Amino acid sequence: MNTDLLPRLQEEWFGNTRADLLAGLVVALALIPEAIAFSIIAGVDPKIGLYASFSIAVIVAITGGRPGMISAATAATAVLMVTLVKDHGLQYLLAATVLAGLIQIVAGIFKLGFVMRFVSRSVMTGFVNALAILIFMAQLPELINVPQLTYVMVAAGLGIIYLFPYVTKVIPSPLVCIIALTSVSLAMGMDIRTVGDMGELPSTLPVFLWPDVPLTWETFMIILPYSAAVAAVGLLESLMTASIVDELTDTTSDKNRECIGQGIANTATGFIGGMAGCAMIGQSIINVKSGGRGRLSCFCAGLFLLLMIVFLGDWVKQIPMAALVAIMIMVSIGTFSWSSIKNLRDHPRSSSAVMLATVIVVVTTHNLAIGVLVGVLLSGIFFAWKIAQLFRMNKSLSDDESTRTYQFEGQIFFASVDEFNASFDFKEAVEKVVIDVSMAHIWDISSVAALDMVVLKFRREGAEVEIIGLNEASETIVDKLAIHDEPGALERMLGH
Amino acid sequence: MPKLVALIDGSMYSHSVCDLSAFFASRLEASISVVHVLGRREVPGKTANLSGSIGLGARTALLEELADMDSQNAKLANKRGRAILEDAREYLQDAGIKDVEIKLRNAEIVETIADFESEVDLIVIGKRGVGANFDEMHLGSNLERVVRSTQKPVLVASRAFRPIKRFLIAFDGGNSAWKAVEYAAQLKCFADVPCHLITINNGSTSSKAGLEQAETLMRDAGYEVTSEVLDGDAEYSISKKVEEGEFDLLLMGAYGHSRIRNLIIGSTTTEMIRSCKVPVLLFR
Numbered sequence: 001m002n003t004d005l006l007p008r009l010q011e012e013w014f015g016n017t018r019a020d021l022l023a024g025l026v027v028a029l030a031l032i033p034e035a036i037a038f039s040i041i042a043g044v045d046p047k048i049g050l051y052a053s054f055s056i057a058v059i060v061a062i063t064g065g066r067p068g069m070i071s072a073a074t075a076a077t078a079v080l081m082v083t084l085v086k087d088h089g090l091q092y093l094l095a096a097t098v099l100a101g102l103i104q105i106v107a108g109i110f111k112l113g114f115v116m117r118f119v120s121r122s123v124m125t126g127f128v129n130a131l132a133i134l135i136f137m138a139q140l141p142e143l144i145n146v147p148q149l150t151y152v153m154v155a156a157g158l159g160i161i162y163l164f165p166y167v168t169k170v171i172p173s174p175l176v177c178i179i180a181l182t183s184v185s186l187a188m189g190m191d192i193r194t195v196g197d198m199g200e201l202p203s204t205l206p207v208f209l210w211p212d213v214p215l216t217w218e219t220f221m222i223i224l225p226y227s228a229a230v231a232a233v234g235l236l237e238s239l240m241t242a243s244i245v246d247e248l249t250d251t252t253s254d255k256n257r258e259c260i261g262q263g264i265a266n267t268a269t270g271f272i273g274g275m276a277g278c279a280m281i282g283q284s285i286i287n288v289k290s291g292g293r294g295r296l297s298c299f300c301a302g303l304f305l306l307l308m309i310v311f312l313g314d315w316v317k318q319i320p321m322a323a324l325v326a327i328m329i330m331v332s333i334g335t336f337s338w339s340s341i342k343n344l345r346d347h348p349r350s351s352s353a354v355m356l357a358t359v360i361v362v363v364t365t366h367n368l369a370i371g372v373l374v375g376v377l378l379s380g381i382f383f384a385w386k387i388a389q390l391f392r393m394n395k396s397l398s399d400d401e402s403t404r405t406y407q408f409e410g411q412i413f414f415a416s417v418d419e420f421n422a423s424f425d426f427k428e429a430v431e432k433v434v435i436d437v438s439m440a441h442i443w444d445i446s447s448v449a450a451l452d453m454v455v456l457k458f459r460r461e462g463a464e465v466e467i468i469g470l471n472e473a474s475e476t477i478v479d480k481l482a483i484h485d486e487p488g489a490l491e492r493m494l495g496h
Numbered sequence: 497m498p499k500l501v502a503l504i505d506g507s508m509y510s511h512s513v514c515d516l517s518a519f520f521a522s523r524l525e526a527s528i529s530v531v532h533v534l535g536r537r538e539v540p541g542k543t544a545n546l547s548g549s550i551g552l553g554a555r556t557a558l559l560e561e562l563a564d565m566d567s568q569n570a571k572l573a574n575k576r577g578r579a580i581l582e583d584a585r586e587y588l589q590d591a592g593i594k595d596v597e598i599k600l601r602n603a604e605i606v607e608t609i610a611d612f613e614s615e616v617d618l619i620v621i622g623k624r625g626v627g628a629n630f631d632e633m634h635l636g637s638n639l640e641r642v643v644r645s646t647q648k649p650v651l652v653a654s655r656a657f658r659p660i661k662r663f664l665i666a667f668d669g670g671n672s673a674w675k676a677v678e679y680a681a682q683l684k685c686f687a688d689v690p691c692h693l694i695t696i697n698n699g700s701t702s703s704k705a706g707l708e709q710a711e712t713l714m715r716d717a718g719y720e721v722t723s724e725v726l727d728g729d730a731e732y733s734i735s736k737k738v739e740e741g742e743f744d745l746l747l748m749g750a751y752g753h754s755r756i757r758n759l760i761i762g763s764t765t766t767e768m769i770r771s772c773k774v775p776v777l778l779f780r
Contacts, residue, residue, distance in 0.1 A: 172548030334550025
């Protein structure tokens with residue numbers, strides 16, 4: 001509402017200033033390892049991931065639809081761009097990022113946020129679990145073929161992260177972990193991998209650069225599949241994370257605005273030399289837990305991240321990778337939905353199957369969008385299968401044995417058509433057959449076709465066929481069910 | 497039966513809101529609906545956990561923790577809200593209003609008003625509220641939004657209440673000013689209260705002509721009405737007139753100027769409400 005604009009902006013940005021600033025700082029610390037780690041996954045300099053995290057965080061804070069959610073460079077989008085960088089180089093990555101952003105903006109404009117309603121809870125859980133597994137797997141390169149000392153450091157790091165909060169909750173434990181491990185490694189002169197070994201860190205603030213790619217159709221076709229995947233994965237993860245943050249803060253958010261916001265952020269990020277990103281579940285949970293609720297928290301996270309990297313760059317170079325690995329393991333443990341393992345026993349098998357299928361597909365293809373697609377398809381099929389069981393047939397014979405009445409109740413659609421056909425006894429020779437569908441619902445054309453075939457078959461056997469109640473039954477065949485605004489209209493339609 | 501809605505928050509202004517509502521309701525023979533809106537929950541700063549680490553089952557644990565905190569705070573707020581409303585109902589019934597209903601709402605104030613706007617005839621709100629001690633000279637944070645969001649007349653209560661013996665209409669010829677005049681004209685129950693119409697001289701004759709038309713309308717409705725053209729700055733002259741003439745109520749159109757003007761020069765309405773110590777009845 002126009003009248004509400006200024007007060008609403010004030011509320012969203014400065015309604016929770018102190019907590020937002022502190023939460024932003026805490027999140028920025030968790031963002032450093034992520035941004036660096038994801039650059040390495042994608043095969044680029046840490047500079048790319050760090051610039052990306054800064055720009056995405058800052059822009060989404062302004063343009064996004066979910067205050068309190070953290071967006072930056074992520075594992076989900078990084079894994080999709082590995083081959084693009086390997087085959088064509090960094091500039092194509094930047095161009096793909098720009099295109100992905102544009103696709104996301106278009107999706108937001110066409111209000112594609114509504115597709116979220118088809119993503120069931122099982123798919124969401126599967127997605128979250130798969131993401132946690134992906135993050136953990138991304139740490140493995142740092143844990144194999146490394147000096148023994150690394151394992152000790154990682155274990156020590158994890159110990160600090162989980163045990164320090166018992167000492168005090170005011171200082172973020174990832175910060176303590178980084179400082180402690182860095183000092184120890186410097187003091188003892190350890191020979192372990194540090195951030196500086198991974199590549200170049202930014203020494204300046206980001207500048208605008210146009211991706212150095214030929215503006216041809218060929219380039220477009222090269223980057224299109226990657227951009228489409230990144231756009232889809234980015235939107236899915238952002239919308240799902242938005243739902244999670246909605247639940248935690250008990251507020252609603254504008255999903256379509258979030259799509260557009262992510263798109264703008266990715267487009268702009270491509271132009272300053274960063275890779276694509278999206279919302280992050282782990283960091284958003286950390287943010288909400290630390291008291292962050294407004295847009296300022298995401299803005300500050302990005303800002304502090306950049307300031308720390310650019311101005312404390314020399315110190316950041318000394319941080320052992322072990323510290324960052326420990327933080328990332330912490331994020332992956334926190335992201336994984338451990339209760340879903342317990343629920344495997346209690347929940348219906350179809351829901352568990354959907355969840356497991358999503359996880360397996362994501363982990364094998366390294367593509368979240370494909371996993372979610374498989375999950376959604378499976379949920380749809382399971383749903384149709386369940387509804388197909390709502391089907392009953394009663395038959396009766398008239399007193400003079402000349403008329404057979406078949407009465408149907410329940411849902412007649414593509415999945416129950418076989419059972420429908422099997423209900424009729426075509427070998428019985430009667431004069432008249434009455435098919436009563438007034439208590440049933442016909443949902444699609446396959447049912448109508450099946451009914452037509454049945455009628456034809458009976459006629460060919462010499463019986464006369466009468467259909468009762470076709471009008472009531474077919475009310476459900478149209479795409480948009482016309483529910484009249486009288487009280488009880490819905491019950492009447494579904495209950496008769 | 498006409499219906500009034502009184503918006504209270506338990507601050508010292510709620511008293512005069514009740515007094516004013518009772519005064520109008522008894523004259524209009526209206527029922528009163530007393531509404532208290534529970535504010536948005538605050539994020540507790542003290543218990544915020546800055547440890548930055550998330551363990552097993554972080555999401556469900558965090559959700560439960562937040563929900564617990566929220567439910568504790570909300571229970572307290574609910575209790576307090578109910579107590580405020582019960583007090584108000586008793587107060588109004590003692591003042592002689594028989595038909596009083598109370599409503600406690602969990603939504604935002606503008607949404608709440610949008611919900612019942614079609615059933616009410618007049619909205620009564622305090623000039624300031626719980627923030628009054630901290631923000632001296634500032635108006636209540638909800639006031640402008642509430643007035644802008646509704647088409648019904650909004651009565652802004654000042655801190656002190658006195659029965660209305662004379663009232664002033666600030667007229668500028670605009671649509672909302674005409675609404676004000678027409679509203680007063682059809683309120684037969686107030687016809688015994690003398691009315692004074694003023695307009696600010698803006699150099700043209702049309703303002704005087706409009707004023708005369710308004711005066712005729714009021715006179716035909718049975719009011720004892722006088723009129724005057726004032727010179728000078730609108731905010732200053734009108735508020736001076738209110739004080740000098742010892743008027744007990746001011747009627748005027750609200751937020752008539754464009755938003756840009758309001759941003760740069762400042763809103764006449766806001767200034768009027770701030771400087772006048774009497775209740776102001778606003779029309780849009």
